[in-house]
Amino acid sequence: MQEVRPFVMSIAGLDPSGGAGLLSDVKTLEQIGVMGLGVCTALTLQTDSQCMTLEWRRIDEVIEEIKVLMNHYPVSVVKIGIVKDAEFLNEIIKAVKAYHADAKIVWDPVLKSTSEFTFFNLETLPLLENAMDKISLITPNYNEYSVLMENNFLSGENRCPVLIKGGHREDLLGTDILVENGIETLLKPNDGDFYHPKHGSGCVLSSAIAGEMAKGNSLEKACRNGKLYIEKFLKSNPSLLGSHS
Numbered sequence: 001m002q003e004v005r006p007f008v009m010s011i012a013g014l015d016p017s018g019g020a021g022l023l024s025d026v027k028t029l030e031q032i033g034v035m036g037l038g039v040c041t042a043l044t045l046q047t048d049s050q051c052m053t054l055e056w057r058r059i060d061e062v063i064e065e066i067k068v069l070m071n072h073y074p075v076s077v078v079k080i081g082i083v084k085d086a087e088f089l090n091e092i093i094k095a096v097k098a099y100h101a102d103a104k105i106v107w108d109p110v111l112k113s114t115s116e117f118t119f120f121n122l123e124t125l126p127l128l129e130n131a132m133d134k135i136s137l138i139t140p141n142y143n144e145y146s147v148l149m150e151n152n153f154l155s156g157e158n159r160c161p162v163l164i165k166g167g168h169r170e171d172l173l174g175t176d177i178l179v180e181n182g183i184e185t186l187l188k189p190n191d192g193d194f195y196h197p198k199h200g201s202g203c204v205l206s207s208a209i210a211g212e213m214a215k216g217n218s219l220e221k222a223c224r225n226g227k228l229y230i231e232k233f234l235k236s237n238p239s240l241l242g243s244h245s
Contacts, residue, residue, distance in 0.1 A: 005035045006214040007073045010207060011066065011092055012081025013042040013054070019241045020046075020200030021081055025207040027244045032211030032229065037073060039065045041083055041092075048199035048240035054119070056084050063095045070099035077136075078103055079210040081203060082110045086124035093131050104136040104213055108206035111144050125153050132160050137219060139206045141165040163187075163209070163223055165202065178223050185220060187227055195234040198242040205230040 010025035022038040029036030045053040161180040174189040208229040212222035
């Protein structure tokens with residue numbers, strides 16, 4: 001009997017190199033064992049080392065695509081990547097919840113690219129205050145987490161679970177921290193092998209976690225399985241473009 005796979009939707013940017021954004025997310029979701037759907041928030045021109053241009057899509061076009069896909073497919077988890085500001089993100093969250101109130105949302109807060117190309121308007125962060133309880137997990141890297149904390153975004157009663165990725169920190173390199181209900185859980189590297197930096201590694205990890213959540217795993221288990229996947233991805237080859245297998 002053919003396996004019925006759960007559906008996960010990635011709402012993210014289009015990276016023509018395939019290393020990050022929608023293309024990378026769908027590759028990851030396929031390997032995780034779920035069906036990956038995609039809605040494009042922005043068209044970029046980039047390689048594995050540089051982002052040259054970015055063109056945001058209109059929010060009404062994005063919402064219409066979300067509507068069509070969620071009306072047709074039983075999407076259980078949504079992963080959100082680059083969005084231009086909090087208002088854009090709020091509209092996406094509202095649309096997702098309108099069509100599936102129980103859908104889980106993973107937001108990977110891509111604030112800027114590794115090549116310092118800025119994506120998200122931080123001045124709009126206060127507009128997200130009422131949306132925090134609708135997000136199941138936020139996955140900032142260490143630098144993004146510091147910026148969000150400086151803007152008082154991850155404090156207060158409505159704070160949702162956060163996975164602080166450890167790939168950019170000087171101490172405890174590679175150790176992620178899952179903060180859920182005020183409890184910190186350290187997710188240490190699973191082995192001591194050498195890891196090669198990869199373009200889009202944050203996209204891969206967040207989509208892997210979303211896929212694991214769709215398979216019914218607890219948040220901690222999904223994060224641990226996602227970490228196993230990203231470690232394999234980081235060791236896949238010495239180039240900036242990783243391979244999925």
